[in-house]
Amino acid sequence: MGHEIGSLYMLNTCPFTWKVRALLNHLNLPHEKIQINPLKIKKSVSFAGDWGKTPVWKMSDGEIVVDSTPIMKRIDEVHNNGNLWRSDNQERRDKWMEWADTKVKDATIPILYGSIGSALSTTRSVAKHERFGLFTGRIYAWLGFPIMWGIIAKKRTKKTGMQPGELWHHLLNEWIEEIGENAFFGGNEPHIVDLAVFGYMQSIEMHPKAFRLIENHENGMLWFNRMKNVAAIQ
Numbered sequence: 001m002g003h004e005i006g007s008l009y010m011l012n013t014c015p016f017t018w019k020v021r022a023l024l025n026h027l028n029l030p031h032e033k034i035q036i037n038p039l040k041i042k043k044s045v046s047f048a049g050d051w052g053k054t055p056v057w058k059m060s061d062g063e064i065v066v067d068s069t070p071i072m073k074r075i076d077e078v079h080n081n082g083n084l085w086r087s088d089n090q091e092r093r094d095k096w097m098e099w100a101d102t103k104v105k106d107a108t109i110p111i112l113y114g115s116i117g118s119a120l121s122t123t124r125s126v127a128k129h130e131r132f133g134l135f136t137g138r139i140y141a142w143l144g145f146p147i148m149w150g151i152i153a154k155k156r157t158k159k160t161g162m163q164p165g166e167l168w169h170h171l172l173n174e175w176i177e178e179i180g181e182n183a184f185f186g187g188n189e190p191h192i193v194d195l196a197v198f199g200y201m202q203s204i205e206m207h208p209k210a211f212r213l214i215e216n217h218e219n220g221m222l223w224f225n226r227m228k229n230v231a232a233i234q
């Protein structure tokens with residue numbers, strides 16, 4: 001494995017995987033990316049026990065960490081002295097990390113799959129970005145969308161009573177208000193919470209039709225572009 005610090009078992013389109021990627025890129029840490037077959041997640045990460053989801057992080061010394069936020073914290077702890085997780089206001093940090101992992105998470109699926117049109121275009125785009133078997137990718141592209149659209153997205157939209165784009169605007173308003181005069185949640189530099197929110201947004205950015213619904217939030221995009229400038233994308 002050479003000088004790589006670990007392996008990220010991942011899906012190219014998984015929002016949680018993008019959180020971890022945002023951190024690895026930001027810290028410029030050399031790592032191996034293992035893209036798994038989305039229809040064989042459980043089998044591909046069975047070495048991590050019952051978890052059965054992406055991302056899974058395997059450190060070069062063999063330590064295995066699951067779940068995106070704990071993975072981010074552990075990478076920061078081992079390779080960055082915990083500098084990105086540290087905060088002089090832990091209550092604020094914990095509150096907003098929780099906000100990202102509940103509110104932003106719950107808004108991500110509906111924006112990708114919230115209408116028939118966006119569901120179809122996202123599943124086709126997922127099929128393009130993931131390593132399915134030869135034919136299963138095509139089958140997923142056409143059969144996956146009514147499932148994602150019907151079951152998951154509708155249920156989540158109902159919970160807030162807002163349309164997917166409206167919900168994202170509402171969340172970005174809250175986020176920008178919290179950041180206030182600063183460049184980032186972390187002040188002059190991004191904090192792990194910035195990287196988490198950035199990761200969720202990057203997972204949407206790869207589906208242009210869905211991202212269009214967010215792109216017209218001016219201040220949100222200013223922050224997003226500031227993040228892009230500090231976190232080189234690998």
Ligand SMILES: N[C@@H](CCC(=O)N[C@@H](CS)C(=O)NCC(=O)O)C(=O)O
Nearest residue numbers: 014015016052053054055067068069
């Ligand atoms: N809380 C977890 C969620 C991980 C997750 O749900 N990953 C999805 C892919 S985006 C998955 O592997 N789902 C498979 C399943 O739940 O069986 C995290 O933040 O890492």
